[in-house]
Amino acid sequence: xxxxxxxxxxxxxxxxxxxxxxxxxxxxxxxxxxxxxxxxxxxxxxxxxxxxxxxxxxxxxxxxxxxxxxxx
Numbered sequence: 769x770x771x772x773x774x775x776x777x778x779x780x781x782x783x784x785x786x787x788x789x790x791x792x793x794x795x796x797x798x799x800x801x802x803x804x805x806x807x808x809x810x811x812x813x814x815x816x817x818x819x820x821x822x823x824x825x826x827x828x829x830x831x832x833x834x835x836x837x838x839x840x
Contacts, residue, residue: 769798770817772824775808777834787831794819794827808838 778784784802791800796819803810813824821837828835 770815772813772815772821773838774811774813774821774824774828774835775838776802776811776828776836778802778809778811778828779804783833787828787833790827790831810838811835 778787781804784804787802791797791813796816797813798816799814801812803812811824811828813819825835825837
């Protein structure tokens with residue numbers, strides 16, 4: 769199991785609902801959340817370890833949002 773963390777521009781509950789179906793429908797994603805109160809609008813993804821960071825970025829971008837790896 770892996771936890772992947774990203775900086776996004778998902779800034780509201782309505783926008784979170786737009787990405788929800790993509791994450792809920794993916795077999796490698798166990799859980800996910802977006803902290804819209806954080807300055808980086810942090811997206812946290814818990815995975816089975818079979819999905820790469822680049823795959824998550826691509827999925828988020830397909831929904832129309834910016835997404836990049838959040839470094840420590």
